[in-house]
Amino acid sequence: MGVVLSTSILFTDHYQLTMAQLYLRFGLAERRARFDHTFRSYPDYGTHQAGYAVVAGLAPLLDWMGNARFSGEVIDALRSIEGSAGSQVFDDRFLAWLTAQEGFSALELFAVPEGRVVHAGAPITMVEGPLALAQILETPLLNRINFETLIATKASRVSEAAAGGDVLEFGLRRAHGSGANGATRASMIGGASGSSNVGESLDLGFTSKGTHAHSMVQVFMATMGGELESFRAYADVYPDDCLLLVDTIDTLESGVPNAITVFEELRRKGHRPVGIRLDSGDLAHLAVRSARLLNDAGFEEPTIVLSSQLDEVNIWQIRNQIAIEAPRYGVDPDHLLARLTYGVGSRMATSEGASSLDGVYKVVAVKDESGDWEPAIKISDSPAKIVDPGIKQVWRVYDERRTATADLIALTDEDVEHRPLTLHHPKLPDVSRTLDADHISRMEPLLERVADMDIPDHPRELIEQARARRLRDLDDLDPGVRRLVNPHTYHVSLSDGVSEMKHRLAAHSVPTSRGPAALQDS
């Protein structure tokens, strides 16, 4: 097999390399360029859509970049690639240029710190540096940050639906190959308190979570007894971590009564049983009925873990059903809701319903020969695809209630302190609103120079920081934007400077689109 290239610096798209070589040929490879990474729309899960996203994926990207090099093996592999005429696609001059790079170390990154709430249309990452390198970085940067942001966003919504209940990430068996590890990490940033994924949990400084599967009960049934014997065995080995899966045979007729028998035995020995897990059937109804059985036996504290096809909508529905159904069985709904834990699997780890984030990476400026930035733009039939040009920063504008009211995309050399502040609609040039000083309590730049970030060495500390940022930002967000279904649209606006530059460039580009004659004349 030889060396594995798929995780090397060649974890990129072919056209990044063909363009990089072209830039080298035309003296542009080292021209300083700026790229913005922006997602165009919030994940749309079909029957519901996110109104915000939670950014994640930066630290794993930086780890990968730190090791990515144009090593001898990489260069040899590139040399072996042949074009359709049978000749070497990447010539020796280009390969020598790549070899001379120390990976991506010449690039400068700007990013919104992990865990922060971010919005569609406002850049979340920016890259500046030699054009050819910034181009090659496009794919791995998008891959990592699009994906982890997608999952952190899903996890955040799941956590919001859980309303304070613990969310455990259980998706490893159906997540996308080794991408499962990124899903675990992003879920932890988005609000999951733990994961069943042993290796990734340990790498992140956490303890993995889990107890037993149906197979344990089945094995006992086939060998040395039945469900009760399997529960006794589990309690014997894990007396202080005894959480029993009760639906292998029949939840209410067999599983819960057997669990109670074993819990009583544990209690007599001075141990506190941890709880039960329900993994099939009508989870709300079974939670109520199980709670009643547990309560009647004096087990009011053990947790009830729900799993099986959970996502934010199912959790929301289960909680609503419990609120209605619990009193009918003599169970206090608030008490029951407070003891629930949610094991969320493939729907969170794969962001079911919206399995990708539409983040794009677009060149927004290139330095000319005299070192001045020339803004770049892409015109398109679809207004949503017109790029916001120039060297920019995103400012979060907080209103008089200290609620985030808009993200303002401004040029970095632009004064955003003046009042009133004009916020231009990102697509419609004639639409804007103004905020006077009374309506702005604070403005905060969202992107930070990555080299200046204080990223903790210990990954757990990093996750904890990211979780704290998310909670802070959610607290500052209009509750309407956080709605599960049909959320309010958060405003992402352009500054005077970006708006003017965008419309000037768009107008300027029109003549070049009239065809080859016009172009050749120009």
Next chain:
Amino acid sequence: MGVVLSTSILFTDHYQLTMAQLYLRFGLAERRARFDHTFRSYPDYGTHQAGYAVVAGLAPLLDWMGNARFSGEVIDALRSIEGSAGSQVFDDRFLAWLTAQEGFSALELFAVPEGRVVHAGAPITMVEGPLALAQILETPLLNRINFETLIATKASRVSEAAAGGDVLEFGLRRAHGSGANGATRASMIGGASGSSNVGESLDLGFTSKGTHAHSMVQVFMATMGGELESFRAYADVYPDDCLLLVDTIDTLESGVPNAITVFEELRRKGHRPVGIRLDSGDLAHLAVRSARLLNDAGFEEPTIVLSSQLDEVNIWQIRNQIAIEAPRYGVDPDHLLARLTYGVGSRMATSEGASSLDGVYKVVAVKDESGDWEPAIKISDSPAKIVDPGIKQVWRVYDERRTATADLIALTDEDVEHRPLTLHHPKLPDVSRTLDADHISRMEPLLERVADMDIPDHPRELIEQARARRLRDLDDLDPGVRRLVNPHTYHVSLSDGVSEMKHRLAAHSVPTSRGPAALQDS
């Protein structure tokens, strides 16, 4: 950071290890057990559903298993895990037992070879060996084979919709982290002819594909000219691989005319232009209009690559629209359809609409102390979740037209040669059909002992073999089962032996579900 555990043998769920330790404590860890891996339903994409799946992921699983070991670092990490009472969860005896294992080498695998068409409800992988090891393997096995089967299935449907047109996998930027590499591989098995993913393509022995992005045109617009100059530059560097992206400014007014100008220059120099790519707008309409412009300029051969949010339904619709619209612009639809290539991104690489395969891994038999197999079953409120017990093989039954008519799940020691052959409905005990000798042309066992498989060392040869299997199996499949929307249901049936065993065990299990009193009496 220390050692990376997330890709080690600890790429598994926590409960596999807690169960393994329990089995060791109760003398069951080395008891020989058999597990079946079965997916319950075909991917359902919302508006359409697959009627078959294409299995993939075995070779990467075997590669991973070959390297997975309970190394000193792994054991140290496990020793560090504490339970809620603060004590070590995994005791020294268990850690010593793990250390004594040579990874998973004591396990025996049986699998349907990659690329074959497989069906919901019929096992695609089986594992036999020491119970504790087989349990730990559950998660990594499911992760890899569920995921690659999901993507190979999606790719197969995309390829069927493309009706012979090349499909290129372009999903790296939005796929799930490093799972992107598995998506590339599975897409290649499922019918993609190439991928933009440089590293994984090279690892698989293929050449990655791609030309340039909008950014190249934008960079030229910002620095040294416009779209035409950027196209000229591209043709200059890649005269024999000149494929131009024509929608940066305006496809019909600027992009295609500029491409034709450059193609004419190439033609005068003796080169054959490769084609154009359309990446936005109404792709069917733009393909027709672009073809007309290219044809009028004498470029009837260059390919037209379509990309942007493609999936099987979009491709199917585009082809239908072209069939209607092309004649209105004086373009021969068959000629145009034959020159199309499809660049398919995130929708294939993430299986949008159905982002996970519901494959499960269930214990079906455990050897008793005297070495006889005891079948195992899981009862459930949901009949679809009742496990088919016993040591089994899946037979594909071909009818008199040599079309696959059913997959028959039989016990390995059962005679399936007798005629007529009874096929039992998998859920309804009273429903069956019989096939007499006239209606069976052939029966073929689907699962092979992995140790006996002739898996090529060269990954490209392996992919080519898998592709050939897929084409052969599709050819043997009823066209109704291959339908894009609302496919026929392929029959997966139980043999006399499995059916009898299942219903006997299910009936036998019922008394144990009456509660603890009954259980304690038994």
